[in-house]
Amino acid sequence: MAESAAGKSSITNPPDYDVVIAGASLAGCASAILLGRAGLSVALVEKRPDPQAFKRTCSHFIQASAVPALERLGLLEPIIEAGGLRSRMRAWTPWGWIEAPPERAGQAVNLRRELLDPMLRETAAATPGVELMLGQGAQSLLRSGTRVRGLVVRDREGKETELQASLVVGADGRDSHVAELAGVAEKVLPHGRFAYGAYFDGPPPAPDQTSTIWMLDPNWAAAFPTDSGLTFYAAMPTKDRLPEFRRDPGAALKSFVAAVPEAPPIGVSRLVGDVMGKIEMPNRVRVPIAPGLALTGDAALAVDPLFGIGCGWALQSAEWLADSVTPALRGTEPLQGGLDRYRRRHRKELRGHAFIVNDYATGRPISWSERVLFSAAARDPKVAVAFDELGTRRIKPGRMMARTMPRAIAVNARHALRSRAGAGQQTSPAQRLRSPS
Ligand SMILES: Cc1cc2nc3c(=O)[nH]c(=O)nc-3n(C[C@H](O)[C@H](O)[C@H](O)COP(=O)(O)OP(=O)(O)OC[C@H]3O[C@@H](n4cnc5c(N)ncnc54)[C@H](O)[C@@H]3O)c2cc1C
Incomplete structure (x- = not known):
């Protein structure tokens, strides 16, 4: 006998499923497909x-x-067929534009969620072995001792169903109820x-579908071109x-972007649909595993959307999770080994x-260090490529700092010497501090 948070329940052997996943959005569907x-x-x-x-x-x-993950899921082509765009990025900074040469720039993917989410869900539902259960909210965990053994779900009429599984996955977003039920450190x-x-x-907003x-x-501020000619x-x-946006979100958004x-x-574009706002979005960092349980996507790590990384990380972390736990779920090693591998990879x-x-x-x-990097990236194509590789999350910050910071400092020093020679006059230490050049 095992106890669920909802009350007593018996755990039969074997479980009903290898895995039960809460949340059928990007992370949950990608995990289910793999x-x-x-x-x-x-x-x-x-x-x-x-x-x-x-x-x-x-x-x-x-x-x-995250493009390799989309390719592996077989979704890149359908996304492009649905009107999704491949788009590189340029950044305006107080030191000028940062733009990697097109052939070296990372190519993002841009498709509205109203098209992307149903596509993923359909693909998951059509995958042999996956049973999609809609209208079922994760309610409580089934446990035996400290180990999670399944999930209790509740439908809109209040009917509860126990789903026993070797592994429970919380893919239920930044306010993850599953993480809360599991009591993982956060x-x-x-x-x-x-x-x-x-x-x-x-x-x-820019030539060649550039974001x-x-x-x-x-x-x-940002301008992301997407499907159907929309931006x-x-x-x-x-x-x-905040007060000006609360008063009139549409007008505030338009005047803010028009002033960059x-x-x-x-100014000459037409608003389509509603203006969306999100005011409170604290960053949430959770331990992504517990005995019998894993978290993926925003449930594991929900960060500031400013850098546009949560969707990619939802797909990528689903891939790391599936690859880490599959051997254990096939019975070739204890589950904890696979979960530990996932935690290490995620970290x-x-x-x-x-x-x-x-x-x-x-x-x-x-x-200060960002000023050095941004100003050098606006002046030097090699630093711009490194900036692009970091921004598109193709390299890690440590590698970028080690390889690029020395070059960025040299670029800025040369720029300062040339400007001084050109101006024929000295700048004061205070002026130099204010400007990274
Ligand atoms: C303003 C804003 C802009 C953003 N812009 C970008 C961007 O440009 N690029 C980018 O990469 N990311 C962006 N993000 C982040 C991105 O939206 C998330 O990182 C991404 O959706 C995470 O996917 P997920 O599958 O982990 O979670 P979600 O997409 O949040 O999905 C969670 C799923 O779980 C379901 N669920 C919740 N509770 C339960 C429960 N109890 N039982 C069952 N199901 C449940 C939900 O209904 C939902 O389907 C942005 C976020 C915000 C707030």
Whole structure:
């Protein structure tokens, strides 16, 4: 006999499923597809009843780092067929534009979530071994001792069903109920900005489907071209700007984006749909495993959306999880071995990136080292490529710092010497401190 949080229940042997996954969005569907293809039986439960449901508050810029995961899932081609765009990134900074040469730039994927989420869910539901259960919310965990043995789900009428499984996966987003039920350790880190965004129909914001961000120090704006000729315009100012956005979100978004340097054509574009806003979004860092349980996607790590990385990491962490636990679920090793492997991989891939993202999320101004990097990247194509590789999450911060910082410092020193020679005059130490050049 084992006890569930909801009451007493008996755990039979063998379990009903190899895996039960809570949450049928990016991380949950990607995990289900890969585990199902590995020959495992998967219950994929989703609290929303509508198969077409999608995450509304998301600008869906899927970083180049996640493109191999999309290819492996067999989704890249269908995404492009559905109108999704391949898009490189350029960044405006106070030192000028940072733009890697097109042939060296990472190519993101951009498709609205209202098309992407149902596509993933359909693919998961069609995968042999995967049973999609809609309208079933994760309610409590089945346990024996400290080990999780299954999940109790509840439908809209209040009917509860026990789903016993060798592994329970929480893929239920940044406010993960599964993580809360499991009581995994969690760090909550402050977020100093808020986000508003909306789709607009109008002229493209930049040539060649290029996406643009403006690092306005400390504010931020973006223009992401997407399917159907639409552009997602976004603003992420610090919280002192909140009253004007609350008063009239549409007008505030338009005037904020129209005021950025070399502004995109938002003024002559037409708002399509609602203006979406998210005000509180603290960064959440959780231990992604417990006995019999794993967390993936935002449930494991939910960071500031400013850098457009959550969707990519949801797909990638699902892949790391499936690869780590498949041998154990096929019976070739104890489950804990696979879970430990997943935890190590998750940490190795994301810890450095998350540290930087969480630090900048406070709303602080651009730091000294960022000034050095950004100013050099605006001046030198090799530093711009490294900036692009880091921003598109194709390399880790440690590698970028070790390889690129010395070059960035040299680029800026040469620039300073040339400017001084050109100006024929000395700048004061105070002026030099204010400018990284
Ligand atoms: C303003 C904003 C802009 C963003 N822009 C970008 C961007 O440009 N690029 C990018 O990569 N990322 C972006 N993100 C982040 C991105 O939206 C998330 O990282 C991504 O959706 C995480 O996917 P997920 O599958 O882990 O979780 P989610 O997409 O949040 O899905 C969780 C799923 O679990 C279900 N669920 C919840 N509770 C339960 C339960 N109790 N039982 C069963 N099911 C449950 C939900 O209904 C949902 O389907 C943005 C986020 C915000 C807030």
